[in-house]
Amino acid sequence: MPAGLPASLGCDAVGVPARHGLGMLTRLPHPGCVFSDADWWWWIVPEGSDLELTWPLPSYYSRGACVPTESARLIHWPEDAIPYTPPIPLYLMVCQITGTAPAWARYEPSRAHEA
Numbered sequence: 001m002p003a004g005l006p007a008s009l010g011c012d013a014v015g016v017p018a019r020h021g022l023g024m025l026t027r028l029p030h031p032g033c034v035f036s037d038a039d040w041w042w043w044i045v046p047e048g049s050d051l052e053l054t055w056p057l058p059s060y061y062s063r064g065a066c067v068p069t070e071s072a073r074l075i076h077w078p079e080d081a082i083p084y085t086p087p088i089p090l091y092l093m094v095c096q097i098t099g100t101a102p103a104w105a106r107y108e109p110s111r112a113h114e115a
Helices: 018-027 087-098
Strands: 012-017 034-036 040-045 060-062 073-076
Touching (some): 012 018, 018 087, 040 087
Antiparallel strands (some): 012 060, 034 040
16 A cells, blocks of 8 residues: 555555446546556455455455565555445446446344244
């Protein structure tokens, strides 16, 4: 992470093929730090943004914000000094560009209180 940006929620990264990067950047509300190389764009999200979500292929979810390339460079600095891209809008956009229906975990309330 760039120096000077608070990352109190931990960091993970979501990679998408570079051909989708610019279109996503211009459409996402409040994008955070974005890194890129020739093949991938990497969006910094709060740690655990994969909980109960299945990120569709060809996206790649990286815990610990480990970007698997040494040539990635910071291409977008967030306007509000918050390093994170909100994960739900990012997830929905990734689903849209991949033609995948969002897969939300099913919520089942506890029945213990029904007795």
